[in-house]
């Protein structure tokens with residue numbers, strides 16, 4: 001990336017409703033107060049005006065919420081101005097939730113009613129009873145995924161519980177629909193008991209064509225996913241593990257091409273060996289990485305130690321061939337790639353300065369990356385985060401709509417390794433050799449070809465590995 005200017009975050013947006021006494025003040029005074037504290041005025045709407053007063057809605061973006069407090073204090077101190085209200089536009093977008101259910105057919109008369117509901121619906125019920133496979137054709141199962149969380153590892157916010165988790169799960173459901181035309185239902189469970197979660201998901205499975213597990217902390221997430229995969233005949237996919245791994249691998253394929261290094265030769269440090277860290281490491285080892293070191297809260301994971309978490313004991317057997325020990329600061333020395341799947345702010349500029357030539361930093365913790373891009377951009381070759389407001393967004397959003405679209409279209413019984421690798425290659429290949437550069441190693445989620453490319457490659461992999469239970473029309477002879 002060199003010294004090129006870096007596109008900072010897009011900021012937070014607020015609308016201020018302001019009443020002005022026309023004889024005492026004017027808009028310029030208010031605009032100055034906003035600019036003085038680093039706010040940008042992005043829209044002005046006239047709400048009401050008369051000879052005496054004018055009421056306006058002024059939409060302002062700031063980089064930090066503290067700035068809006070300062071702007072409000074300044075405006076309140078102005079003569080002839082009253083600050084009537086401040087609304088946070090992000091909260092406005094969440095009022096009453098972000099998604100809703102819609103009927104496909106209007107019910108306008110008794111005839112409609114008797115067909116969608118009793119008595120005629122009974123014939124459909126009995127058809128499914130006689131042949132349960134018809135649930136895929138005669139109910140919403142074929143296009144519907146449950147997004148299930150227990151709220152224990154919500155983004156990098158940790159265990160914030162099922163109520164706090166809902167906005168993220170609604171968001172995932174919204175994105176499933178917009179990008180993959182998959183109907184998704186957010187389900188936040190008020191239990192952290194592994195066995196209970198498994199039983200609940202199994203019990204609700206008849207209504208769903210797939211299960212997307214989300215933000216369930218490690219190590220429980222490993223058993224929950226493994227058991228559900230074993231016991232259900234629909235795809236069960238822990239997005240934080242496999243969706244993240246798919247997109248990370250896609251981004252790394254392109255980043256390594258840029259710095260002209262091979263995965264077989266590089267030293268990779270993964271910080272945070274939880275759900276995402278384990279799965280991302282697995283995909284990189286499978287892709288040929290020979291020197292991968294995992295670091296968690298107590299330092300580098302080494303096979304000469306024994307850990308309480310069995311997932312770490314297993315991880316230790318496959319990684320850190322040179323038995324490097326110590327803290328992140330110790331093992332990052334000479335690393336070609338840093339992958340952060342832990343918490344915000346853990347990687348320091350001093351650490352990056354000790355990395356190998358042309359280092360790659362993927363600081364993927366959400367919402368706060370392991371290092372603020374502004375702190376590292378001038379000393380790395382490639383920098384990526386999980387966020388929408390910086391270039392190179394490595395986020396599982398690039399994977400889950402397309403991978404489930406493909407799996408549902410061919411009625412796959414599972415999402416296997418071949419389907420995941422196909423998805424990663426499809427994402428990476430969206431960027432051509434000509435297009436690839438340090439700010440463009442991964443396509444935007446708004447690139448309309450991504451979901452379709454992923455869907456196709458996933459279907460082909462499912463057909464080849466014989467986990468598809470339906471051949472989509474375009475693949476029929």
Ligand SMILES: NC(=O)C1=CN([C@@H]2O[C@H](COP(=O)(O)OP(=O)(O)OC[C@H]3O[C@@H](n4cnc5c(N)ncnc54)[C@H](O)[C@@H]3O)[C@@H](O)[C@H]2O)C=CC1
Nearest residue numbers: 155156218272273274275276296297341365366386395396
């Ligand atoms: N960009 C993306 O697409 C994705 C990003 N993430 C981010 O990755 C992070 C981890 O998510 P999950 O794996 O689902 O959570 P998790 O709770 O399973 O794992 C987090 C791991 O980080 C470790 N950790 C905490 N403090 C640490 C420290 N000081 N040093 C090293 N390790 C530390 C924890 O011990 C744990 O093993 C979160 O910030 C999440 O937002 C997760 C999935 C997708």
Ligand SMILES: CC(=O)C(=O)O
Nearest residue numbers: 155156240366395396
């Ligand atoms: C992106 C995502 O799934 C996470 O940060 O947990």
Ligand SMILES: [Mg+2]
Nearest residue numbers: 155214215240
């Ligand atoms: Mg997640």
